[in-house]
Amino acid sequence: MHQASFFNISLNNILTAEHSILDKARIRLLYFGLWLAFIADLALIFTSFAQASTVNTIISGFTAVLLLGLFKYLTWRPDWRRISHVLLTMVTLLNLSNVYVLVQSVSLVTIQLILITVLFSFYMLGQSFGLFYSLVNIIPVLAFMVLEYYSSYIINFKPEKVDQSLTIVSVLSNFILIIFIHSHFYGAFLKNIKQLKQTSEKQKQLNVQMEVAIQKAEKSSQAKSEFLSTMSHEIRTPLNAVIGMSNLLMMSNPRLDQKENLEILKFSANNLLAIVNDVLDFNKIESGKLIFENVRFNMGELMHNICGAQIIKAIEKGLNFSLNVDSSLKYRTIIGDPTRLTQVIFNLVSNAIKFTEKGNVWVNVNCIQDRHNVLAIHFSVKDTGIGIDKDNLSTIFEPFAQESMSTTRQYGGTGLGLSIVKRLLELQGVSMYVDTKPGVGSEFSFNMEFTVPTDVEVKKPAEQLIPVLEHPKQEQLSGNFSDVRVLIAEDNPVNVMLMKKLLSKWDITPKFAENGALAVEMVQYGNFDIILMDLQMPVMNGFEAATEIRNLADNRKSNLPIIALTASALVDIREQVFSSGMNDYVSKPFKPDELKEKMLGLLAMA
Structure with missing residues (x-):
């Protein structure tokens, strides 16, 4: 809660940006309403004193002191709820004491005070307290009227004689307060509705801007993924050649000095591959598609x-x-x-x-x-x-x-x-x-x-169980490929040369197709046992080529094992490979033994 100086009397010092429009209206109502009530009460004091009405003078004087105290408290600590409760309690006690003790009748002033209580309690404290204070004022007054109707209400206290001038001042003051309370909150409600309308329009604009921002973010995310996929393909493709050629040279029984150079070359290429893989893995995680x-x-x-x-x-x-x-x-x-x-x-x-x-x-x-x-x-x-x-x-x-x-x-x-x-x-x-x-x-x-x-x-x-830590060596794969007919769909000339040299080590002489469309045509008019399919190729990519092969009329050809060779980094590459009808995939740069193992497995099942 905002706290001003104890000696503060300015309204601006107790209004803050944290207050809503209605809360500011409530504080303003108390600020000006307490002054109006104090001025009206001073008029009642002078009128009562002029008529020598001691009781009314004392009550009016006590009310004036209370109003000044509440005003001072408001300008020090703007606790409008507590002040509202004090005012409503005071008006209720004053009203009921007038009806049952001082005046012993229900007058126009009584009705006005009930109206002030109803309006003030609902506007200031809401429905629950509004209903409470309304009933606390109305029910006792109705009970008094019923008692007065059936039997004269008599207590051992002589009613005060109220002069007409005092009644006029009271009625006028009360009407002014009723009009002030209603007009003040009517203006506040209109202002609040206007602000809500403006807020709603701003919210609509923000929603439109947010949708545009979301679309841009989605496009940016998609562009980033596509960029990483493209860069991955462009980096992995030459890495495939570097690591692949290193493997081929190391399989050719190099001299000791050559072997050391090849190991350094392979180590550096693998380090570069690890960096690329880290970036791609991090992108997969951040995309939320893992x-x-x-x-x-x-x-x-x-x-x-x-x-x-x-x-x-x-x-x-x-x-x-x-x-x-x-x-x-x-x-x-x-x-x-x-x-x-x-x-x-x-x-x-x-x-x-x-x-x-x-x-x-x-x-x-x-x-x-x-x-x-x-x-x-x-x-x-x-x-x-x-x-x-x-x-x-x-x-x-x-x-x-x-x-x-x-x-x-x-x-x-x-x-x-x-x-x-x-x-x-x-x-x-x-x-x-x-x-x-x-x-x-x-x-x-x-x-x-x-x-x-x-x-x-x-x-x-x-x-x-082979104790790998004690004997770290790679299991050697066996298998005879001499009679296996392999079709490789690959457009990169370096990769073509690499695959030709690698498969020659396994006694395989493959056929090559430089794009997906040519691969489909070669399958239609040729005889093959297995297909190694690159995914990014001109004319027709690997996914489309695999789908076309699976739709061939010849069941033997449409069911040929297909292994995807991919350097792509798309998160859903695995799903795309299998949904297009391919049997498995190997990521470039691949390990020769990994490719050999998968080829043997699919050929054994064919």
Whole structure:
């Protein structure tokens, strides 16, 4: 509530922007109404004194003092509700004392005071108090009239004789107050309605502007996604060639010095790919279109697969790397999103290795609660690295931010890793906990719940689990492709050369189509066993070409396995691939073994 100086008498000092139009009208009514009532009361004092009416003079004098006190209180603390209650109580007592004691009759002044009470209480205090004060005034007066009708009302008090001049002054004063109250609030209501109309018109304009802004934001978001998709395709395409050619050269038994150069080339290309992937993953999360899967996976195998590649980096830096998976989880099948969990753990472990120059990196996975169909698991990644200053803990989770510029210069990176981790966990209702000390190390941990399948689980014997950490090597895929007829739809000449060289390692001589339309035509008039389909091509893109192939009259040709080769970053690329009829997809740059595995799987099912 606004407070003015105790000696304030100005109306402007008690009106604030926080007051509504009606509240300002109520305060103004009290401010001017108290003055009018005081002036009218002074007239009653002089009239009563001139007529030697002692009782009326005393009552009028007491009323004048009360009115002055309420005015002073209003200009100090504009508590219009409390003042209204005091005024209505005073008028009610005055009115009823006149009827039952002083005058002992219902006069025109009595009716006026009841009208003032009704108007004032409803306008100032609302319906509930308006009804209350109206009934408190009306019912006793009606009761008096009934008593007076059936038997003369007599008490041991001689009624005051009211002179006609005193009645005239009272009636005139009351009429002035009634007109003032009604006209004041009538003007306030009109002003309020006018303001509501103006507000409504402004709201309509704001709604129109908001719709335009939303449309612009949606177009901007779509443009951003399309831009990122295009840039992703443009960056991934040459990266596909760089990484692919590096793989081919490393498969050709290079000399030791050549192998070292190729490993550096491949490492740099993979780092660039990781940066691109971070930006694209962050865009997926921010767009709100990220969908979490619920598939079965083995926690022990997943953790070994995640850390299998990381242990090599740790060993190269001279770090001790330890993975500890709770024995109750090693052979346990659970339901969740292994892809997103991999992303979280991989980022945390990568950071731990990156920011640790010497010492240890520990990865712990412990079961903290095992209910009938729900497992609560605690994940922890701890290191003996540089640590984080407490004041910078909130900064490290912001996108494109690291603890300091010196950290960025020394260790590199986009600053998106922890931001992606935090958002992925938040989208699943999981909180990240950080325990860190500069120069000592950091521990990132979180608790996550997973559903346990209720059907019978077949546990793998211990000897079937390959201890990846102890023997980090890639499983070699086998398969004979010598008789497989492959059609590759690809318009980029570098990728064509890359695919030709790669498939020649598998004894495959593929056919090439430079656009989707030519691919459909070659399928119609040729014989193939599998199709590798690029998605962005001239004349007809990969989606349209796949749809056309699925609509061919020849069932054998319309059911050919199709694998999409995509460098696109669209959030819904997976859905688009499958909805167009393709069987699977591989993201560029792809790992040769990943493509080989998927080709073998589809050919075996054909």
